[in-house]
Amino acid sequence: MNPETRERLENLLSSDVYRDNLEFWERAWNMVKEPYTKLPDLEYLNTIPETLTNRSVRSVLDLGCGTGWLAVYLAKQGFHVTGLDISLHAIKLARGWAEKEDLDIHFDVGDIAELPYPDATFDAVVANSIFEHFPFEVAQVTLQKLKRILVPGGTFIGCFDKVGGGPGEYYELADQTHVYTDKARKGMLLRYYQDEDLKQILNGWKIETLRELETGTRFVVAFT
Numbered sequence: 001m002n003p004e005t006r007e008r009l010e011n012l013l014s015s016d017v018y019r020d021n022l023e024f025w026e027r028a029w030n031m032v033k034e035p036y037t038k039l040p041d042l043e044y045l046n047t048i049p050e051t052l053t054n055r056s057v058r059s060v061l062d063l064g065c066g067t068g069w070l071a072v073y074l075a076k077q078g079f080h081v082t083g084l085d086i087s088l089h090a091i092k093l094a095r096g097w098a099e100k101e102d103l104d105i106h107f108d109v110g111d112i113a114e115l116p117y118p119d120a121t122f123d124a125v126v127a128n129s130i131f132e133h134f135p136f137e138v139a140q141v142t143l144q145k146l147k148r149i150l151v152p153g154g155t156f157i158g159c160f161d162k163v164g165g166g167p168g169e170y171y172e173l174a175d176q177t178h179v180y181t182d183k184a185r186k187g188m189l190l191r192y193y194q195d196e197d198l199k200q201i202l203n204g205w206k207i208e209t210l211r212e213l214e215t216g217t218r219f220v221v222a223f224t
């Protein structure tokens, strides 16, 4: 990373905008009393364990796991799963659920931008509906940093939702990230990642799948 990019990134990560987004998630999760145990209706869902199995994956990091539906789904299929989320409350709910199901999932509270794991810890990283909540440069650097915590040839599976616009008030940062200002979503960041953006943030990854769903959401499978 060149010094200019590093400085811009550091400024962004220590900015009010970034902090307000983290606070938005903590507030949003604090209103939730039970984990979301119902599997969402996602057309690519079945392909995730299939892809992981085909790649002989055993250990998986679920980035931004929320209350853990994907972590639990994968653990039930025999993968060794770790979940990471910024929200302590969401992680408490996820831990409680895993315990009830007698599943050995390790859940951590932490910031995706920091990735608090040693080198080559995981065979794969899954990130469902996460990166659209990051400004471009944070997403770009985080995707490059993921390579460090993956084994060589490691797998990345990500879903980049098409969200943004719609109801609510927001202003736009120079990189097209929306910063919400209305009461319900105050502080939340949303950016729409299209094919060219994804190719840019996945620079150096071998992209196996880059699929646009009917909704404009992108589903990606890539390898280091």
Ligand SMILES: C[S@@+](CC[C@H](N)C(=O)[O-])C[C@H]1O[C@@H](n2cnc3c(N)ncnc32)[C@H](O)[C@@H]1O
Pocket: 022, 025, 026, 063, 064, 065, 066, 067, 070, 084, 085, 086, 087, 090, 110, 111, 112, 113, 127, 128, 129, 130, 133
């Ligand atoms: C749209 S939710 C998706 C949750 C889950 N992956 C799913 O598919 O339902 C985004 C998640 O990212 C988490 N998150 C947002 N910013 C984060 C950050 N900087 N570090 C870790 N988690 C973050 C939020 O707490 C929230 O659980």
